[in-house]
Amino acid sequence: MSNAESQGMSALEIRLQRESVLPDHEARRKELTGPHINTAKFAQPAAVAKPTPSEKKKKPLLETRALHKSYRKGRLTIPVLRGVDFAAEEGKITSIIGQSGSGKSTLLHLMGTLDTPDDGEIHFANTRIDRLSSRQRDSLRSRAFGMIFQFYHLLPELSTLENVLTPIMISHGMWRYWSARKQFRKRAEELLEMVGLSHRTTHKPRELSGGEMQRTAIARALIAQPRILLADEPTGNLDEKTGGEIMEILKRLNREQNLTIVMVTHDSSIAAQGHDIIRLTGGRVEKQ
Amino acid sequence: MEAAAVEKAEGLAMYKLILCLRYLRTRYIALASIISVTLGVATMIVVNSVMSGFAHEMHSRLHGILSDIVMESHSLNGFYHWEDELAKVKEVAGDDIQDVTVTVHVPAMLSMKIRDQWMPRHVTLVGIDPESYAKVSDFTQYLKHPANREHVDFDLKESGYEGDEGSPLRDAGWGHRRGKVMYERELEMQLSQFREFEETGRWPDQDLLRQKRITQPAPIALVDHEEEVAEKAILPPFATDPGAPPLPGTRPEELNKMANAELYDPNKKGSDPFSSRRGLPAESTYDPLQHQATGLILGIAIGSVRDRDQTTGEVKDYFMVLPGDDVKLTFPTAENPPKAMNATFTVTDFYESKMSEYDAAFAFMPLDQLQRLRGMIHPEHGTAISSIQIKLKEGVNLREATDKLRAAFPPATSPYRIQSWRDLQGPLLSAVEMEKTILNILLFLIIGVAGFGILATFYMIVVEKTKDIGILKSLGASGGGIMSIFVAYGLSLGIVGSGVGMVLGLLFVVNINAIASVIEWITGREVFDPTVYYFREIPTIVEPWSIAWVVAGAMLIAVLASVLPAMRAARLHPVEALRYE
Numbered sequence: 001m002s003n004a005e006s007q008g009m010s011a012l013e014i015r016l017q018r019e020s021v022l023p024d025h026e027a028r029r030k031e032l033t034g035p036h037i038n039t040a041k042f043a044q045p046a047a048v049a050k051p052t053p054s055e056k057k058k059k060p061l062l063e064t065r066a067l068h069k070s071y072r073k074g075r076l077t078i079p080v081l082r083g084v085d086f087a088a089e090e091g092k093i094t095s096i097i098g099q100s101g102s103g104k105s106t107l108l109h110l111m112g113t114l115d116t117p118d119d120g121e122i123h124f125a126n127t128r129i130d131r132l133s134s135r136q137r138d139s140l141r142s143r144a145f146g147m148i149f150q151f152y153h154l155l156p157e158l159s160t161l162e163n164v165l166t167p168i169m170i171s172h173g174m175w176r177y178w179s180a181r182k183q184f185r186k187r188a189e190e191l192l193e194m195v196g197l198s199h200r201t202t203h204k205p206r207e208l209s210g211g212e213m214q215r216t217a218i219a220r221a222l223i224a225q226p227r228i229l230l231a232d233e234p235t236g237n238l239d240e241k242t243g244g245e246i247m248e249i250l251k252r253l254n255r256e257q258n259l260t261i262v263m264v265t266h267d268s269s270i271a272a273q274g275h276d277i278i279r280l281t282g283g284r285v286e287k288q
Numbered sequence: 289m290e291a292a293a294v295e296k297a298e299g300l301a302m303y304k305l306i307l308c309l310r311y312l313r314t315r316y317i318a319l320a321s322i323i324s325v326t327l328g329v330a331t332m333i334v335v336n337s338v339m340s341g342f343a344h345e346m347h348s349r350l351h352g353i354l355s356d357i358v359m360e361s362h363s364l365n366g367f368y369h370w371e372d373e374l375a376k377v378k379e380v381a382g383d384d385i386q387d388v389t390v391t392v393h394v395p396a397m398l399s400m401k402i403r404d405q406w407m408p409r410h411v412t413l414v415g416i417d418p419e420s421y422a423k424v425s426d427f428t429q430y431l432k433h434p435a436n437r438e439h440v441d442f443d444l445k446e447s448g449y450e451g452d453e454g455s456p457l458r459d460a461g462w463g464h465r466r467g468k469v470m471y472e473r474e475l476e477m478q479l480s481q482f483r484e485f486e487e488t489g490r491w492p493d494q495d496l497l498r499q500k501r502i503t504q505p506a507p508i509a510l511v512d513h514e515e516e517v518a519e520k521a522i523l524p525p526f527a528t529d530p531g532a533p534p535l536p537g538t539r540p541e542e543l544n545k546m547a548n549a550e551l552y553d554p555n556k557k558g559s560d561p562f563s564s565r566r567g568l569p570a571e572s573t574y575d576p577l578q579h580q581a582t583g584l585i586l587g588i589a590i591g592s593v594r595d596r597d598q599t600t601g602e603v604k605d606y607f608m609v610l611p612g613d614d615v616k617l618t619f620p621t622a623e624n625p626p627k628a629m630n631a632t633f634t635v636t637d638f639y640e641s642k643m644s645e646y647d648a649a650f651a652f653m654p655l656d657q658l659q660r661l662r663g664m665i666h667p668e669h670g671t672a673i674s675s676i677q678i679k680l681k682e683g684v685n686l687r688e689a690t691d692k693l694r695a696a697f698p699p700a701t702s703p704y705r706i707q708s709w710r711d712l713q714g715p716l717l718s719a720v721e722m723e724k725t726i727l728n729i730l731l732f733l734i735i736g737v738a739g740f741g742i743l744a745t746f747y748m749i750v751v752e753k754t755k756d757i758g759i760l761k762s763l764g765a766s767g768g769g770i771m772s773i774f775v776a777y778g779l780s781l782g783i784v785g786s787g788v789g790m791v792l793g794l795l796f797v798v799n800i801n802a803i804a805s806v807i808e809w810i811t812g813r814e815v816f817d818p819t820v821y822y823f824r825e826i827p828t829i830v831e832p833w834s835i836a837w838v839v840a841g842a843m844l845i846a847v848l849a850s851v852l853p854a855m856r857a858a859r860l861h862p863v864e865a866l867r868y869e
Contacts, residue, residue, distance in 0.1 A: 106863075114762055114862045135766060142764020153759040153866065157310035167763045169303035177302045220763075 059126070060087035061260050062111055062228055067120035069106055080106045082283035083120070088228070088276070093254050093261045095274030102280040104264045105232055111262065112145055112230045113137040125227070142171040146221030150233035152213040154205040160216050161201040164188040167224045184223075191219040195249055211242035218249060229253070231263040235270055247273055303760070304769060308776045311749070312784070318777075321745040322785035324738035325842050329789025330796065332731045332838045333830075337797040339724045340834075341827030346720060349643035353427040353650065354709040355389075355677035357690055362703050365622040366392060366664060366674035373704075374676060380696040384684040389420035390673040392658050396619035398590065398651060400609045406616075407608065409590050411651040413619055415658030418442070424679040427652075430639040431585070432457060433611070442583025442654050444636045449611055456607050457638070465612030465634075469576045581614055582657045584633035588640040589648035611635050617651070622662045622672060631661055686710060732841065738785075739845040742778065746853035750774065757857050758865025767858035774857050778850020782843035790839055797828050 064086045070079040080103040088094040098104040109115045111122060113129060122130040129140060141147075146167075154163045165188050169177055177184065192198050195215035205213055214234060221229055231250065235243030247270060253259045265271050279286040311318070359377065361367050370390055378385060392415035399406045418440040422428045428440045432449045444462055451457030484492045574581070591609040596602065609615055614634050620626030633653065641647055655673075659665050664672035680689055690708045697704050710717060750757075757770055796803065804815040804826055815826075 109863050112762070114866075138761075138764045138766045140764075141762065147762050149762075149866070153755070153762070155307070155756050155759060157307060157314060157756075162306065166303055166760075169301055169306070170760070170763055170765045170769070172301070174302050174305065 061090040062088040093274035095271035097271040098280035146226035150236040325785035326789035328735035330793035333793030337828040340829040352641040357678040360675040366672040368669035387423040399616040415655035460610040580634035583636035585652040587647040739849040742849035754868040761862035771854040771858035774854030782846025786842035
């Protein structure tokens with residue numbers, strides 16, 4: 001630890017790394033660029049031991065305590081979250097369901113460190129993350145969280161493959177990226193193959209259908225080997241059949257790679273496919 | 289170590305480069321906004337190169353026939369014992385001085401006879417010692433006769449004066465002089481016949497006239513090509529000119545009467561003041577066919593007019609005098625009050641420094657002759673001079689040397705004015721500098737205006753890209769990273785804009801004369817009138833450093849203009865940016 005401290009890392013980063021929230025860079029790079037790449041292995045960083053079922057129940061991976069958030073609209077303050085206690089257990093699909101304006105997207109954004117709560121705490125892998133500096137949050141987003149959105153949010157200037165590679169490009173310096181670009185590309189191609197888009201790697205997002213774009217977004221969310229996938233209405237903009245395919249991919253990821261998924265939806269049939277279902281009403285969690 | 293390396297490397301992440309390049313390729317509106325930068329840079333490069341070319345040309349021409357430093361007496365009469373002052377000058381600044389010479393400067397009136405009129409010109413008559421003056425200034429380089437450029441003297445040359453194709457300068461020299469004198473004599477002879485016929489009613493005896501012709505001294509061949517000279521003497525170039533006018537002045541028969549009358553004697557009536565000379569052989573009296581008066585080197589603009597040919601439109605020099613012609617000079621003697629002194633001189637050469645101001649100002653003659661004519665030779669004090677001309681060694685600071693001399697000869701106590709050539713042309717040089725500075729400021733303002741165009745365009749692009757910025761942030765990109773995308777975008781636009789501008793500007797400069805002639809062809813007007821500017825091609829000098837400054841300045845403006853929008857992009861809240869539609 002003293003060694004790490006001398007290398008200019010903050011105590012928190014060291015703690016995050018030690019608890020495998022932030023992966024050790026070198027180990028991570030080796031793993032990412034190593035000669036034997038097994039797609040199934042990616043979701044689970046090597047440093048983290050596979051949790052036993054008993055541990056799973058005790059330790060939620062992502063947890064909020066008495067979370068408050070309100071938005072200002074002129075002079076009015078509109079409360080969105082009014083004390084949300086939420087826990088997503090490792091290796092499970094947790095659905096958050098609620099009507100429009102119930103605060104489910106806000107909750108997801110807060111958990112994804114895109115926004116800061118007014119009050120309350122957010123814990124990720126036993127570390128409080130709502131008070132992190134913006135740099136630490138950026139680092140967390142690019143390495144530990146994968147996010148997918150209702151409107152896919154792909155960059156229109158980049159091809160499918162480049163979109164998938166974006167998180168890697170963000171978290172790696174140009175030199176590191178350049179020296180390992182072949183492995184990264186290979187991995188991105190494997191991920192696209194997994195979501196069934198290997199024939200569309202050079203297409204721009206505007207040439208893709210909605211389902212294809214969402215699959216690209218999933219591949220992008222997975223490339224940095226996140227510990228948790230945050231999905232904001234992943235099927236909200238798709239028809240039933242395509243949405244079902246997307247859900248199949250997510251369920252397969254959870255099943256095969258033990259990926260923790262938190263999913264926000266207003267569709268109860270989608271929500272029902274998760275292991276745990278949490279209902280948000282008026283900024284509070286409704287007991288089931 | 290590892291973590292630190294990662295942080296460092298993040299400053300240079302791949303996504304920034306890729307996005308920056310993609311934006312560059314897909315946002316043509318931004319490229320349009322950079323065109324003004326391109327044009328600004330190109331214009332600045334062209335203007336700077338042309339102005340530098342002009343300034344350099346002007347410097348060399350202004351310096352041209354001037355020495356580096358002139359130490360000039362206030363008085364027109366000059367000063368004696370200049371050897372002492374010269375010794376003092378050498379003592380004070382001997383290490384800086386390469387050569388010195390002394391001259392006499394005096395304002396004078398030059399009278400040229402053109403057809404039947406005497407035409408006056410104001411000149412500054414400069415008495416020089418040709419040997420040492422040639423070392424002090426570049427004056428000899430500009431002379432028209434190659435022998436004079438080698439070694440300047442004041443002797444009229446047989447021929448060989450250099451001029452453009454068809455220029456009368458090519459025929460100037462002894463041949464021209466003899467032809468002209470012969471022609472004038474022949475004309476006089478013919479005119480006298482008509483006058484005699486008019487007066488007496490009969491033609492004069494042709495035998496007598498023939499005899500008169502024979503008694504005139506034959507032209508003496510001074511060079512080998514005797515035949516050619518003789519031919520020219522018999523048929524001078526203007527003999528066939530129908531426009532050649534009769535000679536004015538006293539009628540020749542009256543002159544003859546006066547000459548033969550032996551009437552002048554202040555004491556005794558009927559005595560001949562020239563009787564002592566009448567016995568001498570003809571060669572020893574001044575005969576314009578064989579002798580020249582004191583040599584005079586004129587500025588080309590004194591003896592000629594540069595104008596356009598009415599029919600062809602070409603710029604030509606029209607000469608009023610040529611080497612070989614005699615002119616008269618009137619100048620003050622060195623006494624108080626000065627009296628006017630008249631003397632006849634033979635033009636032996638022209639100089640053309642291409643600086644019209646100088647070419648129309650100076651007439652050079654031998655120093656000793658001027659001293660004699662003006663009465664500047666004193667039996668006890670020796671000769672007087674009016675200025676000391678100094679040439680500095682290579683690399684000596686002009687201002688410092690001038691100041692050193694000024695300190696040694698303080699203006700309050702010594703009767704000299706010490707000036708460098710820059711001081712003499714101070715107002716002109718500073719005007720050119722000023723012009724260049726103001727043009728640069730104005731043109732840089734244009735690039736500044738272009739900067740605001742970039743600013744506005746970038747704001748638009750940031751607004752358009754709000755959602756993408758939100759996406760990048762949700763993927764973990766930092767505000768600084770987003771900002772650097774847009775700043776790098778601005779920088780690359782600046783590089784493209786100023787790079788293209790630089791290439792355009794340099795191409796323009798290289799082909800400026802061709803472009804000028806195309807413009808002339810289109811507009812029918814000359815861009816640079818050679819009668820005004822004294823050069824036929826537009827001079828340009830490409831200064832790499834000034835180009836570097838212009839390009840760097842343009843890039844800086846592009847970057848500065850992109851900083852504000854980039855900061856706005858960096859500050860966008862990810863959630864709000866994602867919601868933006």
